[in-house]
Amino acid sequence: MSESSPHLVVRGVSKRYGPTTVLDHIDLTIRRGELVTLLGPSGCGKTTLLRAIAGLAQPDTGKVELAGRDITNVPPHKRNVGVVFQSYALFPHLTVAGNVAFGLKVRGAAKREIDAAVERALSLVKLGHLGGRRISALSGGQQQRVALARAIAVEPDVLLFDEALSALDRKLREEMQVELRRLLQDVKATAIFVTHDQDEALTMSDRVAVMNKGRIEQLAEPRELYLRPASLFALNFVGLSTRISGTVLAADNGKVDVETKLGRMSALGNFQAGSPVIVAARPEQLRLGEQGEANSAAGRVRSVVFQGSRTLVEVDAGAGESLLAELSGRDGAIPRVHDEIRLSWPVTETFAFPMEAQA
Amino acid sequence: MTEAALPAPVAAPAVDRERLAAIGFVLPSFVIIAGVFALPLVLLLGVSVVDANGLTFAHYKRLLGTPYYLGVIWNSLRLGLLTTLIAFLISYPAAFALARARGALRSVLLATLFLPLAASVIVKAFAWTILLRSDGIVNETLIALGIIEDPIRMIFTETALIVGAVNIFLPFMILPIYAIVAQLDPRYAEAAATLGASPVGTFFRVILPLTLPGIIAGVALVFSLSVSAYVVPTLLIGEKYPTLATTIAKAYLLAREPGFGAAAGVVLLAIAIAVVALSARLSREPK
Structure with missing residues (x-):
């Protein structure tokens, strides 16, 4: 697949919870290797869109395609996506290495292959020496890295970050933004970030989708988003x-x-x-x-x-x-x-x- | 100078006073625990190995060397294990349902679990005898519906015993599991799914291990309650299913053999402690 061909395609996806329209005919196309942020206030539908891509929320209408495959009705465990949750959701009964190995183990990979992948993923996030630790013995920043290593280890078609940096304190968050962007570019990952933090969006992404009331108001490169806001909402939300x-x-x-x-x-x-x-x-x-x-x-x-x-x-x-x-x-x-x-x-x-x- | 020097002599005894106060606060509970729990256990142990002629293990030999009493021990174990197993199989899904219930439904379900705890176990066991006896409600209903012609023998069977025991001890299994399940972050299951784990895989690799502390607490509670139950086997099955608890009662009340009763008590206690200790060990086992 070439660099510019569509890798993730969201077409006409809508989702309602009772009387509330959370997603209103969302169209979104992401190229392979692109880092895209869904930016918006709470309740704008950005997390629901991410969950729809991950298979954790079933859209009422529309289609989701990933790596040339229609995954609209595919359950999450067969989608090959990686999710980093806001709370990290690291398994407390497993060690650091056990968490990172989880995705490969359930795929039935050979032990040698698992060990190699775990080592690679942990060294990518600079935690190679902590494989034997328990999760509760880690700092917030370290847990964030383990969550990232766990998601990367299975080599997913797309990495999804749900407010993944928001639990870190400001200084650590800003360092992680830069480091994470470099890391994702190094491994040529396709990633979607969900955030309400405009600085994070501008720092991390190749393109930013500004969301409001279940719609994408503007999808543009950070520079264009700032210089040529498409709506009053986009103007207000960024800068x-x-x-x-x-x-x-x-x-x-x-x-x-x-x-x-x-x-x-x-x-x-x-x-x-x-x-x-x-x-x-x-x-x-x-x-x-x-x-x-x-x-x-x-x-x-x-x-x-x-x-x-x-x-x-x-x-x-x-x-x-x-x-x-x-x-x-x-x-x-x-x-x-x-x-x-x-x-x-x-x-x-x-x-x-x-x-x-x-x- | 004097101002700076003043606090030092005051501060030093303050530490001692704090320690003294701490001891003072701990002492009453220590005395109560020692007097009410530890001392009787020591006395029980003493009575079981001492008779008029001095030290003796005759009671233990009789208990562990006679086929009849081995059968009694097996009956207690069987009652404890079956009740615990069945209670667990009912409680585990029930705890999830309870945790998923919202608002008024959850309150009602919790109340139905808690309220029976307020009723005496004797009342509940008698209620089961009324339900299960030959002219009881269950038999009469089945006959009225034409499903059976003659009453089925239900009371004084092992089935009646286990059904009653499970019913009476069920809350002690559901509540500790529910307490864990209610706090279980749904993100764990979602994370497992996105990592490629099927629903079954997610259950065995994530949900079950994370709820293990609740299961172990429930198992320890229900097993120690049912293995030592007295009222339930006495009322629901009677003489033909002697357990350690009924044997202890007989030794004290009828046979006047306090030494033998004490020995049976120690064996019962040892079984319960072994199971609880094993449970605690399992819950700490790192994977």
């Missing part, structure tokens, strides 16, 4: 932004003029005149002073937060609107609280979103 509400005055070929309480602005988007919209821009696009061909607004500085390489400045622009600018230290003078300042940002970095999708 910070300035958002101003207004009404479309005129529309012209992918560009709209919007009347806001802070004056007339231009933005990218396709709307009919009269539509209520939100115009938005990322904070690093906002600059002090005027620029040519740019939107601008003025106000009084409400807060200044120094964050090392950057400084976040929040401006009260009046009429209940506020502006958020991220200024780098090299931009010269950083304003102080209560200063009256004007900020401007390019029209090509200003987006209009329909108002009702407010998240």
Whole structure:
């Protein structure tokens, strides 16, 4: 199978629990070797989608294909998937090596083969020396690694991580993100992560699927997701932004003029005149002073937060609107609280979103 | 200087006082356990090996050397083992069903398990005699339905004994297993399944080992209760199924042989301790 051919295909998958639609006709195609994150708030359906792929939740409609095989009605133990659970679910009655060997043992592999695979998997996660330990004798970070080794040892067609890093403390989590990504790339694993942590999603994935209310709102590379959010929800969920509400005055070929309480602005988007919209821009696009061909607004500085390489400045622009600018230290003078300042940002970095999708 | 030096002489006796207080707190329970549990056991052991002429093992020789008394020991063992086995086979799935039940259903099921514990074992054993005797409810119903013509002999059979014992001791098997099953993370079974284990494989490799502590607790409880049961065999089967417990009672109440009764008590205790110790050993066995 070539690198770019579809490896995991989810087609029209829906799932309802009683009156609640948890998954609403999900389509998702993942290539071999790709690392994809399902990102969204709790209740958005991301875990249910992961469980549907693993075979732990049966979708009401739709199909799941893995490595060219229709697995929609295949029970989980015949799917060849690897799952790393949030709680790890390591078997407490087995040793570290016993846990890692479990998948191969139930497959009836030969002892020599099992021993070799266990050793390989444990050395991959840098726990080669702890094979004889009991699970209860391990730290949280070590347990996380054992769970990973256990899932990798069977060489699954896809690895599924259900909030797998969220139980670790922040520093360890950030280290694991980088290490895990490198490890998965080394073994050429195809993996899906479920998380509500945008930093984790941006760090770990080749592509991110932003989920909301049982739908995928946007599936894009992290950079594109940040620079070109497809919806107000995606904009809000990943990164910070300035958002101003207004009404479309005129529309012209992918560009709209919007009347806001802070004056007339231009933005990218396709709307009919009269539509209520939100115009938005990322904070690093906002600059002090005027620029040519740019939107601008003025106000009084409400807060200044120094964050090392950057400084976040929040401006009260009046009429209940506020502006958020991220200024780098090299931009010269950083304003102080209560200063009256004007900020401007390019029209090509200003987006209009329909108002009702407010998240 | 004086301020810094002051705490030291106060702190040193404080440690001793703490230790003294600890001993003071432990002492009453130690005295109670020693006086109420340990001392009677020592006396029992003493009575079983001492008679008017001094040290003797005659009671043990009689117990372990006579075919009749070996039969009695076997009867007790058989009652304990059969009751434990059948109670386990019923309790294991029942504990899972109980753990899976939600809300009011779970409360009702738990109450039906707990409430009979409030009734005396004599009441429950008598209830079984009423149900099972020749003109009892079971026989009358079967005859009325035309399934049988003449009453079946049910009371005073081993079947009646085991049915009654299982019924009466069942909660002691279900509850410890239920306590473990209720806390069993469903992710374990899911993890096993995604690793390729079939439902049967998942059961034997994961569910059974993880619920073993509950099984062992239940087995130890039900076995020690049923192997030493007195009321249940007396009322449900009677004279023809002598057990160690009924033998002990007879030795004390009728034959006036306290030495022999004590020896039978020690044998019964040894059997129960052996099974409980074996259970505890099994639960600690690392795989």
